[in-house]
Amino acid sequence: MLNExxxxxxxxxxxxxxxxxxxxxxxxxxxxxxxxxxxVPDSDLLISLSEAxxxxxxxxxxxxxxxxxxxTVKALSEKLEIINLQFARRKAFRREFLHWSLIxxxxxxxxxxxxxxxxxxxxLGWDFxxxxxxxxxxxxxxxxxxxxxxxxxxxxxxxxxxxxxxAERDRQVxxxxxxxxxxxxxxxKRIRRFVESEAFxxxxxxxxxxxxxxxxxxxxxxEVLAAQGTAPADSAAVAQAKVLVQxxxxxxxxxxxxxxxxxYKTDRRKSEDDFLAAYRAQLDLYALAISKRFAPKPVTYKGxxxxxxxxxxxVK
Numbered sequence: 001m002l003n004e005x006x007x008x009x010x011x012x013x014x015x016x017x018x019x020x021x022x023x024x025x026x027x028x029x030x031x032x033x034x035x036x037x038x039x040v041p042d043s044d045l046l047i048s049l050s051e052a053x054x055x056x057x058x059x060x061x062x063x064x065x066x067x068x069x070x071x072t073v074k075a076l077s078e079k080l081e082i083i084n085l086q087f088a089r090r091k092a093f094r095r096e097f098l099h100w101s102l103i104x105x106x107x108x109x110x111x112x113x114x115x116x117x118x119x120x121x122x123x124l125g126w127d128f129x130x131x132x133x134x135x136x137x138x139x140x141x142x143x144x145x146x147x148x149x150x151x152x153x154x155x156x157x158x159x160x161x162x163x164x165x166x167a168e169r170d171r172q173v174x175x176x177x178x179x180x181x182x183x184x185x186x187x188x189k190r191i192r193r194f195v196e197s198e199a200f201x202x203x204x205x206x207x208x209x210x211x212x213x214x215x216x217x218x219x220x221x222x223e224v225l226a227a228q229g230t231a232p233a234d235s236a237a238v239a240q241a242k243v244l245v246q247x248x249x250x251x252x253x254x255x256x257x258x259x260x261x262x263x264y265k266t267d268r269r270k271s272e273d274d275f276l277a278a279y280r281a282q283l284d285l286y287a288l289a290i291s292k293r294f295a296p297k298p299v300t301y302k303g304x305x306x307x308x309x310x311x312x313x314x315v316k
Contacts, residue, residue, distance in 0.1 A: 003037040005060050009053045023052040137266035139185040146177040152195050153204050165191050193310035206253035216246040217289040227284040245289045260301040268308050275304050283315045
């Protein structure tokens with residue numbers, strides 16, 4: 001190709017792009033475009049280029065041109081016209097390729113949202129118009145994961161929650177439990193509502209509070225299907241099959257004779273029914289796995305605390 005020949009010959013002569021541009025009385029960017037294949041020299045410049053590189057025009061063009069050619073300038077013009085046409089076709093192809101690639105990407109994006117809608121994914125509850133939403137949710141979860149519940153309970157009793165919540169946030173930052181940029185996004189009002197809620201009262205009443213409890217338990221396939229609202233197939237294979245259930249429970253409250261399972265959610269624009277529809281199957285499955293792990297203590301209560309609604313929702 002012409003662009004590759006210009007570059008190779010220039011380098012073989014020990015010339016920089018600026019050196020060659022000076023010989024041709026053009027700017028360096030012009031030479032750069034030739035070598036990148038973004039443009040081609042006109043017939044007059046092509047002749048000057050062959051002289052500057054001490055190379056026949058036919059060699060630059062990559063083909064043999066008969067020396068008896070009657071009209072050299074005309075022949076070069078026709079050759080350059082063909083090369084320019086090739087460039088134009090290449091650019092048109094690239095534009096069309098990008099056009100259809102963008103359409104395909106948009107189609108895949110729409111298909112992804114449609115799939116999320118079909119499974120009623122909680123991700124659809126995110127407020128995409130507010131870039132702070134995800135960070136605020138992370139801040140709330142981080143605070144509750146490390147919070148000194150006993151200190152908050154004492155502050156609630158003493159009526160000093162307004163000071164206790166920022167103090168607890170700062171303690172977590174100093175102890176390197178939470179990153180400062182996350183902690184500063186904490187919504188103290190939502191935390192106060194949580195501390196004054198039924199959910200926090202259950203936490204304070206428990207003998208032990210297990211946070212971010214990760215588990216992996218083998219459960220009968222029939223029980224897993226039932227927890228997900230699917231009727232198990234009437235076959236011996238399903239009856240004997242086991243399924244590994246793995247997850248992380250936000251809070252497991254341990255009492256002398258039973259357990260309680262609490263999950264807090266930061267989803268926005270959801271009603272109580274929306275939360276139950278989105279998370280009932282998950283909590284039912286978690287309850288089965290945790291009951292087996294802590295047997296003979298059963299999980300007798302399952303609840304979702306919505307930090308947006310400021311309310312504990314029982315999952316029955």
